[in-house]
Amino acid sequence: MPAISFQSVSKSYPSPRSPHKTFLALDQVSLDVEQGEFFGLLGPNGAGKTTMISILAGLSRADAGSASVMGSDVVRDFAQARRNLGVVPQELVFDPFFNVREALRFQSGYFGIPNNDAWIDELLESLGLADKANANTRQLSGGMKRRLLLAQALVHKPPVIVLDEPTAGVDVELRQTLWKFIARLNRQGHTVLLTTHYLEEAEALCGRVAMLKSGRVVALARTSELLKAASSNVLRFKVDAELPESLASRARITGRIVQFPAHDALEIERYLAAVREAGLQAQDVEIRKADLEDVFVDVMSRNHEEATDHAR
Amino acid sequence: MSCPATMKKRQTMRDELSAGIVLAAPAGHANAAMIGWRTLFYKEVLRFWRVGFQTVGAPVLTAILYLLVFGHVLEDRVKVYDTVSYTAFLVPGLVMMSILQNAFANSSSSMIQSKVMGNLVFLLLTPLSHWHWFFAYVASSVVRGVAVGVGVLLATFWFTTPPFVAVPWILVFAVAGAALMGALGLIAGLWAEKFDQLAAFQNFIVMPMTFLSGVFYSIKSLPPFWQGVSHLNPFFYMIDGFRYGFFGQSDVSPWLSLGIVTLALAAASAVAVQLLRSGYKIRN
Numbered sequence: 357m358p359a360i361s362f363q364s365v366s367k368s369y370p371s372p373r374s375p376h377k378t379f380l381a382l383d384q385v386s387l388d389v390e391q392g393e394f395f396g397l398l399g400p401n402g403a404g405k406t407t408m409i410s411i412l413a414g415l416s417r418a419d420a421g422s423a424s425v426m427g428s429d430v431v432r433d434f435a436q437a438r439r440n441l442g443v444v445p446q447e448l449v450f451d452p453f454f455n456v457r458e459a460l461r462f463q464s465g466y467f468g469i470p471n472n473d474a475w476i477d478e479l480l481e482s483l484g485l486a487d488k489a490n491a492n493t494r495q496l497s498g499g500m501k502r503r504l505l506l507a508q509a510l511v512h513k514p515p516v517i518v519l520d521e522p523t524a525g526v527d528v529e530l531r532q533t534l535w536k537f538i539a540r541l542n543r544q545g546h547t548v549l550l551t552t553h554y555l556e557e558a559e560a561l562c563g564r565v566a567m568l569k570s571g572r573v574v575a576l577a578r579t580s581e582l583l584k585a586a587s588s589n590v591l592r593f594k595v596d597a598e599l600p601e602s603l604a605s606r607a608r609i610t611g612r613i614v615q616f617p618a619h620d621a622l623e624i625e626r627y628l629a630a631v632r633e634a635g636l637q638a639q640d641v642e643i644r645k646a647d648l649e650d651v652f653v654d655v656m657s658r659n660h661e662e663a664t665d666h667a668r
Numbered sequence: 669m670s671c672p673a674t675m676k677k678r679q680t681m682r683d684e685l686s687a688g689i690v691l692a693a694p695a696g697h698a699n700a701a702m703i704g705w706r707t708l709f710y711k712e713v714l715r716f717w718r719v720g721f722q723t724v725g726a727p728v729l730t731a732i733l734y735l736l737v738f739g740h741v742l743e744d745r746v747k748v749y750d751t752v753s754y755t756a757f758l759v760p761g762l763v764m765m766s767i768l769q770n771a772f773a774n775s776s777s778s779m780i781q782s783k784v785m786g787n788l789v790f791l792l793l794t795p796l797s798h799w800h801w802f803f804a805y806v807a808s809s810v811v812r813g814v815a816v817g818v819g820v821l822l823a824t825f826w827f828t829t830p831p832f833v834a835v836p837w838i839l840v841f842a843v844a845g846a847a848l849m850g851a852l853g854l855i856a857g858l859w860a861e862k863f864d865q866l867a868a869f870q871n872f873i874v875m876p877m878t879f880l881s882g883v884f885y886s887i888k889s890l891p892p893f894w895q896g897v898s899h900l901n902p903f904f905y906m907i908d909g910f911r912y913g914f915f916g917q918s919d920v921s922p923w924l925s926l927g928i929v930t931l932a933l934a935a936a937s938a939v940a941v942q943l944l945r946s947g948y949k950i951r952n
Contacts, residue, residue: 415951436697436795441793450787453719
């Protein structure tokens with residue numbers, strides 16, 4: 357029995373541009389996440405990641421297909437599916453009427469678990485919130501609110517944890533605390549489904565990833581296999597001026613930094629020669645191994661054409 | 669690569685998790701659901717109690733001001749029932765008006781605040797069904813409405829003490845009226861997308877229907893046309909039935925009032941439950 361299963365799930369929303377048209381957010385998505393996996397759901401904004409999570413959590417309803425958590429259908433057996441699921445939402449939301457401990461007690465109570473203070477204390481301790489237990493949620497910093505959201509998602513000890521961009525806007529120290537804690541939960545047997553824009557995090561944590569684009573799964577494999585299948589090297593250098601279009605279209609450009617996927621020395625030499633011929637000087641040249649971000653960029657650009665006309 | 673012992677340990681933990689052993693849930697799901705309902709009810713009560721000055725104290729003061737002003741101005745000029753002074757007549761009306769307005773305000777403001785602030789997601793992610801939501805929101809509205817009503821009643825003892833001829837009628841109409849307004853508040857809170865829309869619902873529907881329901885007068889004092897119009901207002905029956913419990917006198921039979929209030933409560937509850945079941949404006 358998979359921990360999470362999506363079977364031919366489709367979902368459309370009214371198009372923001374034209375009220376008479378619909379925007380297809382998910383198009384026949386099927387994928388399974390096995391128990392105990394640390395699974396990454398990657399994709400650009402609007403790819404359908406949050407829609408998938410929303411369907412799983414019962415915040416949205418699929419137009420077609422089905423989804424389940426630990427074998428329980430999220431519509432027909434929603435109560436059991438939600439008992440098995442802990443979701444950390446993307447937005448920093450809180451209830452300003454209550455303090456941290458009350459927020460956790462209420463969340464525990466909603467799941468039918470009274471007198472859960474031992475576990476609540478453990479969560480507060482593990483997430484560095486113990487000294488804020490009696491503070492109003494309004495008084496917490498952004499990072500603390502994020503940690504409280506995680507504690508609320510875990511208060512009923514769900515076997516499946518879903519994290520929707522949990523480190524967005526979070527400082528490095530807190531990010532590491534969060535990952536250490538979540539990795540520990542995964543080692544203890546919890547299944548983790550993660551969406552993130554930080555691909556180095558996904559590469560470090562996720563055993564398997566799915567890449568989504570325009571509501572479709574365009575890649576689904578073990579992280580190690582994706583890295584193996586990618587170009588083995590990346591040529592990286594800096595330039596002070598704009599690259600000619602013929603080169604720019606093949607490169608990943610971040611400010612002054614230019615990166616080309618390269619398979620061998622000949623290809624590297626060819627790129628550098630082309631830069632020279634364009635009258636530019638490549639500085640700080642280095643060659644490194646391809647990472648998940650390179651794979652992501654490659655997969656997304658390969659699927660660009662077929663996914664562009666996706667609105668109907 | 670993990671060693672076999674570690675892999676075995678992880679598999680055992682996964683088996684326990686999937687079997688629900690590690691889950692700290694209580695034995696039965698029905699029991700868990702009751703605890704869930706109780707928690708939501710308690711949270712909703714605590715929510716208004718935390719700001720008691722605003723949610724209980726302020727409406728009590730407003731009702732007392734109404735009693736002082738209207739009672740002082742009209743005491744010697746208006747005679748409603750033969751044996752009842754105008755100030756005494758006013759008391760049950762003001763108590764019921766406070767109950768109704770505050771029961772409505774409780775569920776509607778809680779729902780819209782949670783929607784606008786986004787913290788409704790904490791509830792949406794839980795296994796609570798639409799029935800649990802409905803009963804928790806409505807029951808907490810009844811508690812607030814009755815708390816304010818008791819506060820107003822106690823404060824009016826300073827000025828006059830109305831007779832309590834039939835206490836069961838007082839209790840029945842207080843609870844049924846508050847429940848009806850709690851259900852209506854839930855509908856308004858689900859429908860409204862911003863505070864402005866909720867205020868419009870409150871100011872253009874609830875407030876006029878309350879004021880024109882006989883809080884300050886007996887509808888027998890109205891011209892026949894307006895008497896007829898008043899009979900179409902369900903708020904009139906709530907106040908008239910409630911007042912019967914105090915004086916044993918009313919404009920219409922308390923049984924008729926109870927029937928109409930019960931029907932209105934059933935209709936409002938059916939709409940509220942259906943909106944919650946379909947996830948109207950809260951689930952996509």
